[in-house]
Amino acid sequence: MRPHESTTDLTAAQDLPSIIRPYGDTTGDAMVQLSFTLPVPSGRRAELAALQLAGKMGLDPASVVHSKAMGPNFTFFIVYGKVNHLIDYVGIEVPEGREYPLLSAKEIDLAIRTVLNRRMVVVGACIGTDAHTVGIDAILNVKGFAGEKGLEYHREIQVINMGAQVTVEELVERAKAENADAVLVSQVVTQKNAHIHNTKQMAAAFHAAYPTAVGPGMGRPLLIAGGPRFDTVTEQELGVDRIFGKGTTPGEVASYLVHALLPNWTPEDPTEST
């Protein structure tokens, strides 16, 4: 656990400021900056249009500090202004954090060896037209991400990385052939909500392919979706067991695999855990 998380927990609620506004250089000055483009030629009229927009956004007073013609028909603005909104900071409900502990690579391998008594099989792919393997590779390749080695690094995890533009049928077929414990799909391209459609389609295909499954690890693989733009949807909507967002590290995924697939496992010696 990172140190600042524990200090947050210890902080008494009454130490939190109750009402806040943005901070420029003085408490309560409520200053913000923004930039945008308007589809009009630059000039005095365009600046007034920008100020009107800023006013409607709740900036009062606002000032255009920079405006620049971008070709004959567009103008770019940088605007500073004071917002009139107040934020009830104490009243904010913080979503729960990770519901499972972060395990070390050693603990993960030990858990799999102890409980499964075989290697855990993970099949990963970028599905649909998505060709961006950055995400799946960061999680699966030995190279890893953010200083953590990818799942391939674990002796007890067998990784099958199918790469990019894999069809749902190919993925289901491979998962069945390999007896996959978990299936990871990565979706980076989000145009026309392709990431949502592809993932729903994938989940539906797996549920259809394993009609007698009771749950993840019980008759079907654990289904995991990852990508930077899944923050608008829930696991239930997509039909997957877990969504991972931007910045997820391989260690978080590996720890989740143990948590979800080996729920009865507890480290023999908790003092070893880091």
Add this chain to the structure above:
Amino acid sequence: MTKLDLDPSVVRKARALAERAARPVIEMARTHTTVSVERAQLRLAGLTGADSDGLPWVNHLVDAVRDQVGLEHGVALPVFDALAREPYADLGGLARAASLGAVTFRLPAGGDAGAAAELARAAARRGVGRIDARRAERDVMLRETGDPRQPWIYLIVATGDIYEDIPQAQAAAREGADVVAVIRSTGQSLLDYVPEGATREGYAGTYATQENFRLMRGALDDVSRELGRYVRLTNYASGLCMPEIATLAGLERLDMMLNDCMYGIIFRDINPRRTFIDQRFSRQIHARAGIVINTGEDNYLTTADAVDAAHTVIVSQLLNERFGKEAGLADWQLGLGHAFEINPAIPESFRLELAHAQLVRELFPDAPLKYMPPTKHMTGNVFAGYLLDAFFNLAGVMTGQSIILIGMMTEGIHTPWLSDRDLALENVRYVRDACGALAEDFVPRPDGFIVQRAQQVLSESVDLLERICDDTLLAAIADGTFGVTRRPADGGKGLDGVVERADGYFNPVTEILESQDPHATAVPTPAGSTD
């Protein structure tokens, strides 16, 4: 003049090893054909259009020949033999009938074979002649409108709708772009046919079609005349239809094409054999068409670490150079790629970038190098990203790069907004104007950090090339040498479209491309070439 004091014998050794590593792959490409190579020659013979479902007639015709007589002798003889025997006015009529199963193909022999070959040769000569005419037209345009000085500013448009792309591309040109690339729809590389007509829907890009090429080139010709500066157009000769897209690019006077020897294998999981065969034909077309290819080494650094894998970029560039020259490309057509992707948190990361960029410059002094901006370490902090892009531009100017792809501070957040592009151009204009000829003054200290680092990367490249020669290139790709991804020679998509040539294989286009000097007619001299 060399700034890095590279040992010429080491450089020679690196090139000799690249040649050795490429040799068996080139031999394989010379003795095989693919469905897309065969379709490309039909496109050159003038067959266009598609059925009502959008499947091109070239696909119908090649499939019909394949089903009836196989492709090991090439499509030309069976197709032109059928055209001579049957009452169809042209290839289009023949293809329509063949798609209905109404044509019986055979492999002609004796006098019939000779007659079919002559018809095929005449059609191929007309097709190659159209490409030659387009190249001559480019030379005229370059003289009339003016060729911009390097480094050329390379900008991307990617709306998915060609009619939206056109005004964006024209706006980009007016704002200073020397090269406009229309990003291709993400799924296209795995389509085994080239879509037809003007398209208005795509995923993260616009489909590469002959009509889209024609529309965009026409629009850029207009803006080139308006600006008095020739604006180049780029697209992608990659994926399963690489040979056909190269052909369409030649027919529509595109100026540069992304065309890497290994990109499709590693990043699209296209079968390695299919890729190398398709690539050789497409590069022969590019050579003839006067098209500059852009290679994709920058991509390796998006999956592998930019410091640890620096030598894999050099190795791939040497292989791309070898494959390109074997196919007839001249040095001025080798837009070898590399990138500014070192983690900015590493101490002296900028010095390392300078060492890598200068090394590439010196290894390939006459190649129009394409330098790619940071993507991997663009965090969403647009302000820090703008600074990193400025350092990228600075490295590009200091090391005399030829084509600079403009970095966007919103990289990784969304496809560039109009304002992102405008700010990015402001950034590069400032660096370019402020530095002027700074490259002249940038002389790394003899035996200093930059010189030593460059020499180290070169020596690691030689070591890797030696291992590849011992192991074969296909095995090295299977082992994950490039971009960390493992790609076995019998895996990936498109292997079923590969056919070993029989004795007597006949391809009238290859015959022309391999028997004539692609640069015999006109060789444009690129303006502002380095040194």
